[in-house]
Amino acid sequence: MRIFGAFYMGLSALLLALPIVVVCAAALNSGRSMFFPPQDPTLARFGEFFVSEPVWTNALWNSIIVAVGAATLAVLMAWPIAYLLWSTGSKLSKTLAGLGSLPFAVPPIVFGVGLGFFWAFTGGLGALWAGVISHAILLMALPLVTISIGLQSIDRSHLDAAATMGATEQVAFKTVVLPQTVPYTISGFFFVLVLSFNEFIVIFFVSASSYATVTLQIFNSLRNGYTPTMAVAAITFLAVSVLVFSAIARWGDLPRLMGADQSRK
Amino acid sequence: MGGLVLKGISKSFGNTRAVEPTDLTFAKGELTALLGPSGCGKTTLLRMIAGLEEPTRGVILLGDTDITRLTAHKRKFGMVFQSFALFPHYSVRENVAYSLIIDGVPKAQAYEKANELLETVQLVGFGDRRIGELSGGQRQRVAIARALAQEPEVFLLDEPMSALDAKLREEMQVELRLLQQRLGITTIVVTHDQREAMTMADQIVVMSNGRVEQIAKPQDVYHKPANAFVADFIGKANFFDGVYRDGAIQVGDCRLKAKAGFQSGSLVRVAIRPERTCIDDDPGENRIPARVMFVRDLGPLREYHLQSEIGPIIVEYAAGETGPSLVKGDTTTVRLPPDALQVFPGARAA
Amino acid sequence: MTIADDISVSRADRPERRVSTLPAKTILLGLLTSIIVVFCVLPFLLVLAISFGRKVDGAAWVWDFTFDNYQRFFVGVLWPDEVTFLYLQQLGFSFYFAVIASLLAVLTALPFTLQLTRLKRTSQAMWLVFIMASLSLSEVFIVMGWDILLSNNSGLPKLFKETGLTQWLKDVGWFQHLRDWGLANPRNVKFKTSDFATILTMSYLVWPYAVILLYPALSRLDPSLSEAARTMGASRWTVTRTVTLPSIRLPLFGTTLLLFVFLLGTYVSITVFAAPNKHTTAVAIYSNIRGANLNAPFGATQAIMLLISASACLYLGHVFNRRSEVR
Numbered sequence: 001m002r003i004f005g006a007f008y009m010g011l012s013a014l015l016l017a018l019p020i021v022v023v024c025a026a027a028l029n030s031g032r033s034m035f036f037p038p039q040d041p042t043l044a045r046f047g048e049f050f051v052s053e054p055v056w057t058n059a060l061w062n063s064i065i066v067a068v069g070a071a072t073l074a075v076l077m078a079w080p081i082a083y084l085l086w087s088t089g090s091k092l093s094k095t096l097a098g099l100g101s102l103p104f105a106v107p108p109i110v111f112g113v114g115l116g117f118f119w120a121f122t123g124g125l126g127a128l129w130a131g132v133i134s135h136a137i138l139l140m141a142l143p144l145v146t147i148s149i150g151l152q153s154i155d156r157s158h159l160d161a162a163a164t165m166g167a168t169e170q171v172a173f174k175t176v177v178l179p180q181t182v183p184y185t186i187s188g189f190f191f192v193l194v195l196s197f198n199e200f201i202v203i204f205f206v207s208a209s210s211y212a213t214v215t216l217q218i219f220n221s222l223r224n225g226y227t228p229t230m231a232v233a234a235i236t237f238l239a240v241s242v243l244v245f246s247a248i249a250r251w252g253d254l255p256r257l258m259g260a261d262q263s264r265k
Numbered sequence: 266m267g268g269l270v271l272k273g274i275s276k277s278f279g280n281t282r283a284v285e286p287t288d289l290t291f292a293k294g295e296l297t298a299l300l301g302p303s304g305c306g307k308t309t310l311l312r313m314i315a316g317l318e319e320p321t322r323g324v325i326l327l328g329d330t331d332i333t334r335l336t337a338h339k340r341k342f343g344m345v346f347q348s349f350a351l352f353p354h355y356s357v358r359e360n361v362a363y364s365l366i367i368d369g370v371p372k373a374q375a376y377e378k379a380n381e382l383l384e385t386v387q388l389v390g391f392g393d394r395r396i397g398e399l400s401g402g403q404r405q406r407v408a409i410a411r412a413l414a415q416e417p418e419v420f421l422l423d424e425p426m427s428a429l430d431a432k433l434r435e436e437m438q439v440e441l442r443l444l445q446q447r448l449g450i451t452t453i454v455v456t457h458d459q460r461e462a463m464t465m466a467d468q469i470v471v472m473s474n475g476r477v478e479q480i481a482k483p484q485d486v487y488h489k490p491a492n493a494f495v496a497d498f499i500g501k502a503n504f505f506d507g508v509y510r511d512g513a514i515q516v517g518d519c520r521l522k523a524k525a526g527f528q529s530g531s532l533v534r535v536a537i538r539p540e541r542t543c544i545d546d547d548p549g550e551n552r553i554p555a556r557v558m559f560v561r562d563l564g565p566l567r568e569y570h571l572q573s574e575i576g577p578i579i580v581e582y583a584a585g586e587t588g589p590s591l592v593k594g595d596t597t598t599v600r601l602p603p604d605a606l607q608v609f610p611g612a613r614a615a
Numbered sequence: 616m617t618i619a620d621d622i623s624v625s626r627a628d629r630p631e632r633r634v635s636t637l638p639a640k641t642i643l644l645g646l647l648t649s650i651i652v653v654f655c656v657l658p659f660l661l662v663l664a665i666s667f668g669r670k671v672d673g674a675a676w677v678w679d680f681t682f683d684n685y686q687r688f689f690v691g692v693l694w695p696d697e698v699t700f701l702y703l704q705q706l707g708f709s710f711y712f713a714v715i716a717s718l719l720a721v722l723t724a725l726p727f728t729l730q731l732t733r734l735k736r737t738s739q740a741m742w743l744v745f746i747m748a749s750l751s752l753s754e755v756f757i758v759m760g761w762d763i764l765l766s767n768n769s770g771l772p773k774l775f776k777e778t779g780l781t782q783w784l785k786d787v788g789w790f791q792h793l794r795d796w797g798l799a800n801p802r803n804v805k806f807k808t809s810d811f812a813t814i815l816t817m818s819y820l821v822w823p824y825a826v827i828l829l830y831p832a833l834s835r836l837d838p839s840l841s842e843a844a845r846t847m848g849a850s851r852w853t854v855t856r857t858v859t860l861p862s863i864r865l866p867l868f869g870t871t872l873l874l875f876v877f878l879l880g881t882y883v884s885i886t887v888f889a890a891p892n893k894h895t896t897a898v899a900i901y902s903n904i905r906g907a908n909l910n911a912p913f914g915a916t917q918a919i920m921l922l923i924s925a926s927a928c929l930y931l932g933h934v935f936n937r938r939s940e941v942r
Contacts, residue, residue, distance in 0.1 A: 005730040012727045016749050016822065019760025022770070026763060080647055096647060099655045106659075107880025107925055109897050113904055113918045114658025117665060117911075137654040160317050161350035163337035165364035165415060171338075175367065175621045179354040198753035201882055205905065218755045219883065226759060234756040241748040249740040258743055259831025359618040366618050 020238060027231035049232040056229060059217040060236075063197055065128060066213055070135035071192040075185060077136065078143035083177075086151040097144060104141035111138060112205035119206055126210030134206045135196040142195065143188025146257055150184025151177070153256075187257055190244045197237060267328035268293040268451060269314065269419055274323035276309050283309045285476045286323065291419070291468075296445050296452040298462035301472035302498065307455045308423055310472070314453060315421050316340045327418060343412030344421040348428065349404045351396045357383070357407050358392035364415035382410040385444070402433050409441065413448070420445070420452040426461055438464040459499050463487070471495050493609040496536040503542065503578050505535045506611055514608065516575045521601060522550045525608035532611030539581035541605035544569065544589045544597055551601040553578075557591045571599055659922075666919045668912035676911045684916035702899070706920060709895040712810075712885065713878035716817035721871045723818075724825035729859070731826070732834040743830075750823035754883045761816045762887055765806035775804050813888040817881055821874040828873060832866035865936055872932040876925045896921050 027045055049056045081100055084093035103111045115134050116125065124130030154177060162172040200215045207216060214233050221230060248254050269291040276284040284306040291297050299307040312318040314325065316337035325333045332340055341364070351360050358379045359366075365375035376392075383392060386406035391399070399407065405425065412420060425441070426434040442465040445452050456462050462469050463483040471478040471486060471494075478498075479491035490496035497504070507516035509527040514520070514535055527533060555573035562568075569580045569591060578599055582588035591597060669679040683692075691699035731742055764770040775781045781803050784790040793799040797809050806812045836859065844854045860867075882897045889895070896917050903914030 005726075005733075008726055009730050012723070013745070016745075016819075019757060019764055019819070020749065020752070022763050023756060023760045077647070077650065080643060081651075084644075084647075092644070092648070096651050099651050102655050102659075105876075106922060107876060107897070109880035109882060109900055110662065110918045110922045110925075111658060113900060113914065114662045116904065117661040117915075118654075118658045121661070133654065155348060155350060157346045157348050157350040158352060160312075160315075160337070161344065161346055161352075162363075163317060164315050164340075164342055164344040164421070165367070165411070166338045166341045167363075167367050168338050171367050175363070175618060176352065179352075179621060194751040198751050198756075200754050201880070208905075215753045215755050218753075218759065222755070222759070222762075222887065226763065230759065234752075234759065237756065238748060238752060241751045242744065245744040245747040245751075249744050254740045254743050254747075255736060255834070258827060259834070355618050363618060 020234075023231045023234045024238070025231075026226070027228050027235050045228045045232045048229050049236070053229065055212075055217065056214070056233070059212045059214045060233075062128060062131075062211055063213040063215070066131050066135055066203065067193045067196040069129075069132035070139060070196045071189045073132065073136035074140045074192045075143045075147075075189050078140050078147055078188065079185070082144055082147040082151060085148060097148075100144055101141035103138045108138070108199075108201045109205075112202040115202060116205035116208070125206065126208040128211055131203055131206055131211075131213075134202055135199060136192070138199070138202050139192040139195050142191040143185070146184045146188035146191065147181060149257060150181035153184075154180050183251060184257070186251075187248045190248060194241050194244050197240065268295075269453075270326040271310075271314070272324045272326065274310070274313060274320045274325065276306070276313060276318060277321045282475050284313070284320075285474075287477055289470060289477070289480070291451055291453060293451050294449040295467040296442065296454065296465055297468045297470060298466035299453065299455045299470050299472060300459060300462040300499075301457065301478075303457055305472045306475035307472050309475075311421055311423055311453060311455045314419065315342050315344050340419075341415050341417055342419040342421050343415055343417035345405070345408045345412050345423065345425045347424040349408040351404060351407055351411070353396045355396075356392065357388070357394045357396065357399070360396065360407055361392075361411045361414050363411060368415075378414060379410075382414055383407075385413075386410045401429050402437065405429065405437060409444070413450075418451065420450045422452070422454045424455055424457070426456070426458070434461070435464075441465060471498065473498070490536070490607065493534045493536060496607060496609070501539050501579065501581075502536040502607075503539065503576075505575050507533055507535060509533045509608070514606075519553060519575050521575075521606065522603045523606040523608050524603060525606075527608070527610075534609045534611050536607045536609065537601055537605050539568070539579045540583070541602065542578060542580045543600040543602065544580055544591070545600060547600060549600055550603055551606075552598050553601070555597060555599045557593055557595045557597065560591065560593055571597075573599060662915045662918050662922075665912055666915035668915070670910045670912055679912075684913045687913060688916055688920055702896070702917065705894065705896045705899050705917075706924065708889075708893050709879050709897065709921070710924075712813055712817055712881070712889070712895065713875045716814045716878055717821060717871050717874035719814065719818040720822045720825045720874055721829070721867065724822055724829060725867065728826050728829040728833050732830065732836070746823045746826050750827065754820060754881075757820055758816060758883045758887050761812065761819070762807070765812050765888075767803070767805050767807065771806065772804050808888055808890045810889070810893070813884060813893075816884045816888055817878055820881070820884065821878060824874055824877070825870055828870040829863075829866060832863050836862065865939065869932065869936065872928060876929060879921060879925050 050060070051057065078100070081093065081096050084090070085097050115137075119125040119127075119130045119134075124133075158176050158180075159172055162176050167175065198215060200219060203213055204216060204219070207213070212220065214237070218230050218233060221227065245254070248257070271287060271289040273286045273288060274284065275282065275286040287310065299310060301307045309318060313320045316332075316335060316339070320333065323333070324331060327340075343364075352363070355363070358376055361379035361382055362370075362372075362375040365378060366372065370378075380389075380392060383389060386409055388403060388406050388410070391403065391407075396404065396407070405428070408425075422441075426437060429437060438461055445465075454462070454465060463486075466483055468480065469483055469486045470480050471491075473494055479486060479495045481489070481491070486495065486499050490499060493504070496502050505514075505516045505521070507514040507521070509515075509525065509531050510529050513522050514525075514533055516535070521535060523535065525533070553573045553575060555571035555578060557569055558572050558577075559570040560568070561570075565584050567582045567584070567588065569582075569589075571578045571580060580599060589597065664678075665676070666684055667680050667682070668676050669681055669683070670676045686692075686694060688702045689700075691697060691701065693699075731739060734742070765772070775784075781790070784793065784804070790799060790804075793804060794801075796811075798811060799805055840862070841854045841858050844858045845851075849857065880897050881895070882901060885895050885898055900914050900917045900921070902908045903910045903917065908914075
């Protein structure tokens with residue numbers, strides 16, 4: 001049974017890795033077309049993606065701007081809502097949190113269509129800043145959850161203790177609440193960063209083809225056939241994800257964020 | 266400044282009364298223990314004193330100053346929490362210096378004071394440790410040092426020993442009492458442990474169901490309980506329900522002589538401590554035949570569990586005391602000396 | 616970080632903050648509420664409003680209040696003279712792919728997650744990094760990977776042919792079955808386009824989500840329950856059947872439902888792997904709003920119908936959960 005379990009996990013991992021490995025290996029092709037296994041392996045495609053091909057370097061910059069902007073904005077919006085929810089538990093804060101998570105809960109294509117209309121009316125359609133806001137709204141649910149988990153992990157007696165030692169609400173916030181929730185805030189930031197990087201449908205509707213992120217550029221190129229440079233993009237994105245989640249696992253508590261039972265080790 | 270006075274303090278959560286209107290005085294420099302079973306309102310009372318809960322009614326005076334509406338961070342009563350509530354993201358020294366630094370005391374000065382306090386609680390050299398690296402006893406010392414750093418008018422402790430194991434608890438009780446006497450600081454300790462209360466307190470306030478049952482010195486709480494609840498809660502006691510009639514109490518078919526002034530015919534509850542109950546040939550009053558059901562020898566104590574016509578009775582002899590040597594199944598006579606009987610209004614009469 | 620660092624900022628601005636606390640709070644609250652309403656609610660309302668609009672010649676549309684789009688969705692534009700269920704059929708395909716793919720993902724993720732929760736905390740974290748990385752990988756990359764693996768002149772079909780597997784399948788007669796299922800052309804096996812490839816990719820897409828969603832419930836399973844059953848003589852399989860599965864019935868159902876709703880809107884996998892006559896509502900929405908058809912009001916109608924279907928499923932699931940919890 002134990003052996004079977006390990007075997008099953010291994011098999012799952014293999015299947016999970018299979019398309020990723022194929023894409024990664026394809027990046028080493030020297031020619032214009034994809035082969036697997038790669039023919040005449042070279043790293044020249046990395047240069048194209050990061051330096052020389054303006055189509056890809058522009059897309060990469062757009063992706064970075066959207067992801068970093070959206071992550072910052074999402075955390076800034078999620079913080080007050082999560083804090084309100086935790087400190088007051090009022091009906092308004094519950095409604096705000098519920099509505100704030102709505103875009104993430106429905107099929108993304110519906111929200112994408114809605115935002116497409118919304119930006120068409122407000123003049124943001126096709127503007128990069130509108131893409132940033134769109135992703136921030138779509139993914140706000142993530143920092144909302146991680147920050148709420150962080151706030152809930154604060155022992156209320158810590159706040160009482162701070163108060164009996166002369167701390168006002170603001171001082172207690174800075175010395176007790178903030179330091180203890182920093183890892184959760186950072187985790188939320190990176191969740192948004194990574195998911196925004198990889199998001200396709202919503203940005204597809206709000207970009208209106210006037211700019212391209214990496215995922216959009218890949219989709220546009222799908223019809224013309226694959227090029228190894230696209231595979232480089234895939235490797236880059238995968239590397240970013242692995243780095244980010246490793247960091248969260250190392251400095252945050254990934255099992256806890258994923259909802260594991262705390263009492264067991 | 267003088268002591269702390271509570272006048273008619275009460276607290277309701279919705280429709281439930283957590284603390285009934287209460288008057289209490291905490292003398293300056295004395296240690297008072299709020300003692301009672303869990304859920305009796307003692308912690309709520311302590312939190313109202315700290316300013317962490319707002320009283321529904323009543324006034325809190327510190328000396329002549331009304332501090333009822335003063336928030337916790339303005340009262341600055343040092344408090345030690347049940348979980349200690351030490352900040353895990355700060356070092357031991359930073360925890361102790363917390364109140365000073367947020368008050369604007371220069372860092373160097375605050376840390377020097379913190380080091381002094383750590384010395385007071387015998388934690389020299391622990392300043393740079395993280396909280397997670399400390400044992401339970403060390404954490405408690407840090408919590409005490411931290412609460413004392415602000416030199417509070419009143420020092421509050423909420424079940425301070427409950428996170429410690431039994432042996433350490435006794436040591437810390439003595440240590441804390443010595444420290445408190447040395448500093449001469451008005452102190453209030455919430456506890457459900459009568460040994461803890463009797464070890465440390467100048468004055469004990471026994472509470473149940475949000476009500477104060479008795480305020481007295483430790484010895485009086487034990488020897489002169491104000492009512493049946495206190496007699497039951499503090500130490501062990503044998504209880505009998507009966508009717509008072511002409512200087513004696515009718516319990517079943519048995520008449521017990523006792524000193525009490527009740528109206529004839531009133532229902533009463535009689536209590537007697539196991540160590541005041543005797544098994545001997547003394548031809549005194551209140552002799553009742555009984556059978557030994559169980560014997561246990563605890564080392565310093567020997568207990569006989571007896572069954573008599575007025576109910577079960579436990580008799581206790583200290584080691585070295587000359588007592589009978591009985592075994593399970595023996596029949597004997599138990600004596601309840603009239604001056605050892607405490608008579609309270611009966612449960613139904615109250 | 617030391618306490619002095621944390622506090623240095625707050626001391627400087629303490630006095631003026633205390634004065635402005637109350638209005639600042641109200642302003643913040645008002646600002647938050649308006650942001651949420653404008654960005655999280657308004658887009659959906661716009662879709663709803665536009666779904667009642669009317670298309671005019673030349674790719675534009677005007678505000679209106681007509682049910683023509685909904686009529687078209689259910690019975691076609693020429694009703695009552697002519698009835699077509701084309702759009703309902705598209706919604707049907709959305710359901711078809713989403714149901715099978717989500718079930719497949721949950722059923723295969725369940726044993727994996729059970730094993731995962733039995734590992735040490737540190738190994739769990741490592742696996743979670745791997746799972747999260749593949750979870751966040753964009754749909755376009757995943758489709759690209761499977762496309763390379765499944766397309767006719769590279770990957771698996773080529774592998775089948777070159778290793779002689781195709782020939783072997785032909786020899787034993789199974790090749791004909793594959794052709795019947797649409798997984799082969801006269802010369803070799805083919806996976807594009809096929810339901811198999813579509814469902815495989817969609818299921819792969821949500822598989823990490825299935826693990827992540829099942830993980831909390833499974834990691835809270837009390838091991839002493841199954842140990843108790845073991846001491847009463849139950850075999851491992853009996854324990855799984857009588858103790859483990861019943862206690863995770865609700866999260867299992869909830870996870871399937873969430874993945875199903877998520878998959879209802881899948882776009883890239885369907886366009887690449889599904890046969891054109893099996894395209895779903897999501898594809899139709901795209902072609903109406905951004906693609907060839909350019910009929911925004913009708914696209915909005917289809918989006919609303921997709922949203923209603925998804926909400927209805929979530930609501931039914933909620934009711935079902937309630938009922939089984941009561942029981």
